[in-house]
Amino acid sequence: MSSPGASDRIYLDSNATTIVDPLVKEAMDPFHCRLYGNPNSLHTFGTEVHAYMRLAMDRLYSGINAAEEDDIVINSCATEGNNTVLKGLYFQVLASGGKKRIITTQVEHPSVANAARMLEETGVEVLYLPVDERGIVSRDILAEHLDPDRTALVSVMWANNETGLINPVKELAELCRESGVPFHTDAVQAIGKVPVDVREVPADFLTISAHKFHGPKGVGGLYVRKGSPLIPLLHGGEQMANRRAGTVNVPGLIGMGLAMELAVENLEFEQTTVRRLRDRLEDAILAIPQTTVIGDRSLRTPNTILASFEGVEGEAMIWDLNRNGVAASTGSACASESLEPNPTFVAIGIDDRLAHTGIRFSISRFTTEEEIDRSVEVIRGAVERLRGISFTEEASP
Amino acid sequence: MAKNDLIGGSLWEQYSNKVTERMNDPTHLGVITEEQAREAGARLVVADWGAEACGDAVRLYWLVDEESDRILDAKFKSFGCGTAIASSDVMAELCTGRTVD
Numbered sequence: 001m002s003s004p005g006a007s008d009r010i011y012l013d014s015n016a017t018t019i020v021d022p023l024v025k026e027a028m029d030p031f032h033c034r035l036y037g038n039p040n041s042l043h044t045f046g047t048e049v050h051a052y053m054r055l056a057m058d059r060l061y062s063g064i065n066a067a068e069e070d071d072i073v074i075n076s077c078a079t080e081g082n083n084t085v086l087k088g089l090y091f092q093v094l095a096s097g098g099k100k101r102i103i104t105t106q107v108e109h110p111s112v113a114n115a116a117r118m119l120e121e122t123g124v125e126v127l128y129l130p131v132d133e134r135g136i137v138s139r140d141i142l143a144e145h146l147d148p149d150r151t152a153l154v155s156v157m158w159a160n161n162e163t164g165l166i167n168p169v170k171e172l173a174e175l176c177r178e179s180g181v182p183f184h185t186d187a188v189q190a191i192g193k194v195p196v197d198v199r200e201v202p203a204d205f206l207t208i209s210a211h212k213f214h215g216p217k218g219v220g221g222l223y224v225r226k227g228s229p230l231i232p233l234l235h236g237g238e239q240m241a242n243r244r245a246g247t248v249n250v251p252g253l254i255g256m257g258l259a260m261e262l263a264v265e266n267l268e269f270e271q272t273t274v275r276r277l278r279d280r281l282e283d284a285i286l287a288i289p290q291t292t293v294i295g296d297r298s299l300r301t302p303n304t305i306l307a308s309f310e311g312v313e314g315e316a317m318i319w320d321l322n323r324n325g326v327a328a329s330t331g332s333a334c335a336s337e338s339l340e341p342n343p344t345f346v347a348i349g350i351d352d353r354l355a356h357t358g359i360r361f362s363i364s365r366f367t368t369e370e371e372i373d374r375s376v377e378v379i380r381g382a383v384e385r386l387r388g389i390s391f392t393e394e395a396s397p
Numbered sequence: 398m399a400k401n402d403l404i405g406g407s408l409w410e411q412y413s414n415k416v417t418e419r420m421n422d423p424t425h426l427g428v429i430t431e432e433q434a435r436e437a438g439a440r441l442v443v444a445d446w447g448a449e450a451c452g453d454a455v456r457l458y459w460l461v462d463e464e465s466d467r468i469l470d471a472k473f474k475s476f477g478c479g480t481a482i483a484s485s486d487v488m489a490e491l492c493t494g495r496t497v498d
Binding site: 312314316319323353354355356388389390 | 421
């Protein structure tokens, strides 16, 4: 599949956001200047949009194998979905004085981590589970800490955005189900990369984000299993059956629906061809001396590589790559505020000295083999130049 | 909060041309060896700051005139982001010609 945005630049940052599939863009188009009614309106401008929305909902439900009686609440993004689940808890606790503890992990996305921190400030106890030496949150570690009497929610992401490492969410969800504790998973990085099936994985809440699977930015979905309590984050009109107020982003929903269908259709392509291209890139990266890749590739989503080039600081590397037309990302301190090492690095046993060397490459079904090969040349060149500047290479030229 | 704060710039948009030039083509990059010091009849001083674990480390090499204590030449090696490279380059340049004091 060739890149629709073909240019000299190469985009290897799909975990940050993805190019919108041209089919999705096309599907969204009529909903701006022709089918633009507010779905809440009584007149035909409003009502004629409903059938399309229903089709989009069907696609979303089918995409994650949700039951008709479950809810997929359409919202603005995964951050909203994650906040809704975590903060809903806060409102619940305030109102009923119930269980005051939640369990999450040390490797969640900021929209979960920071919402959890906010809960801590209001008196909720939060336990942040560590990852094990493989970089994932194991069933054992959850079992060790799960106390159903006090725990109101467990939140563990399906796949990590930085490393691509996949947590054993089926086992974790089952453990929570057996213990009577609600389980939430941020599945943002999983959709379109691995099968996501809520009948296989008994999660009570699941977050999705359209712009991570070739849908538009500004729309997401929160899956809520039938019977799970949901306290709305946004109050107002009666949209989404009072679960989330605000005029639905109709073009966004239409786009997200098709994007989901395409993502699921392309799962095999993702698991075979995209994986093969990722492995090709990874092997070439590993051929560069003093280079590590975080986490076993069999435990990762098929599109992600978190590499560490000794002696090469993350932000400097991203700068050099960008100068040469390759887009990737880093969690290095220059780019973020924290000097704290990445908890996954620590757990996997990566040396402290490599704490600021992480470079994330994340491809998609739109990445070509030619782009992979050109990127390898750029990566090699950048590593060489930067190692020439950093003195760590004096010891081993 | 204000309009300009909301979109949030990237760090990089704030780098001046001078900084960018130095990042891409540092002028004082390199090492000075004991041998070079001996040949020049001067003393070699090597100083390290920072650590890779913190994301910023620099090694400065000074060629110091034995009598006047003046820095004849300065070179650097740096582990860090672009601005670290640029500022280390400027630091090495500024050192040259001054006394060790």
